[in-house]
Amino acid sequence: MPFACARASFGSRGGCWLKRAGNGLKFMTFLSRIHRTAGVFLVLTILAGCATQPQEPGSGPQVYDPIEPVNRVFFAMNETVDTFVLQPTAFVYKTALPDPIQDMVRNFLRWLRSPVVIANSLLQGDTDNAGNATRQLFVNGLTVGLIDWGHGQDWGYRNEDFGQTLGYHGVDGGPYLVLPLLGPSNGRDLVGRVVDIFFDPLTYIVSGPGARNAIAIARNGTSAVDFRARNFDQINELKASSVDYYARLRSIYLQRREAVIHNGKVPDSALAADGSKEFEDFSPTDRPRSVTGALPAKSN
Template sequence: MSRPSTAPLLRRTAMATLLALSVAVLPAASQEAPAPALNVDHSGFTDDQVAQIPGEDVNDPLEPVNRAIFWVNEGLDVVLIRPAAKVYRTVLPTPAQKGIRNALRNLRSPLDLTNQLLQGDWDGAGNVLKRFLINSTVGLAGLIDVAADNGIPYEYESLDQTLAIWGIPEGPYLVLPLLGPSSLRDATGTVGEYFADPVSNYASNTDREWANYTRAGLLALDTRAEYIEALDDVKRNSFDYYASMRSLYRQRRDGWIRDGQPAVDQMPDIPDYDN
């Protein structure tokens, strides 16, 4: 009896890696808000001192290995990813870039909806459905974000956020080869989402792997192009670029988990007037 071919599994594993890269190449991928002012400079602080900053939990037991991988990834970004993103932004006019970004978000609707449901956020799930129906029809297959123009903005939801809400610890901070900043929980969620994504599964099962590669490549290029100046600013103004990127990743991820709400330990004390 002949052994079953491993080619489909290898193709799907390769696509999982590429899609993970497109999500993790930046800590802020697929977020609705514009590129933020990345004020995370820890100039003059050692890692032990950074760990004492309120709200800054390093959680990086593999730091020597992570730093080595980080600089390999940075070399790849300097040589390949950033130049490709600059060409992408130069060749495509801003409306075309925005249309691609909108369409990519629309394709992610099944994952956003599933995560909203798993988190018990019924209002959020309803908004995902409304956005998908509106943008897939009136918005020309998602190229135009008509829903956002009518008060239903995009909200990124990931399996990492879902697992966090369920109380699963993040695990150690990781820098993955090619994939960039992550954590044990985040990396698990990224791979899990790929294998559960009905859009990528349909493409793979109908011999349209090219669609998955195109989608992943566009997501990586569009995201990197959007944050060229922001990341250049972090690199230029950081005493320790690695520590700044680690801090930025964790702040943005925690912000997503809280849906933009402030952390409890950052909220002001309320006087007790009854005493």
């Protein structure tokens, strides 16, 4: 009876109250997600900042891979996805789509990433690259990023991410990691992936976690297919010529990350333990059906 009276006295204001309660619940859910993200970011920052690569007197720089058994499990999973999903899809992509269409896909993906590049370039004090990325954002925006109006001009594209920003300011790479579906990384670059989400305007423009997740999956999936298609034969040859493909890809990834942090000027400390510069021999391309450098005969 008291419940019935209370419900009766609720009146027409009940719907309004329920709506406000629902909005409050959504807000609390949003705060909860922010707190979880902040907690993950804190843990990853500690992981990337405190972990250091072990050095042995008289030897070259050592790869810091403390969870190699786990990484190799994820690596095997990724290779399975590549063999049965990514590689066939990339083959159809590069065979069916004309080169100009592939270029448009690449240009669109770069255009979407321009705000992240601008933010990280400014954090590194690189105003030139920030200016180039800003021009690309607004000028290429006239065609929704499908056409790169700056191609061949003096404002070429150079990607920057927060992992590079941390490296530029002296943060060590931390442990080597293989992320499910995302591939090679390390503690520092994993933190960078999280921070770059907050630099991306689509994070705030698109409403609803379902829509944001769908866009993220579509962007990452398209980028992976585009990269695999542009380097189709080179990656297959790299696999076939490697005694230990995991170790070889790890070496190439770590050296290339040091290269992009220093904008191509790689310090001697970034070389592999044997002093090789394998990353210079295998440079991923951004053009359809173009040829990268000759693959090194040596396998790590």
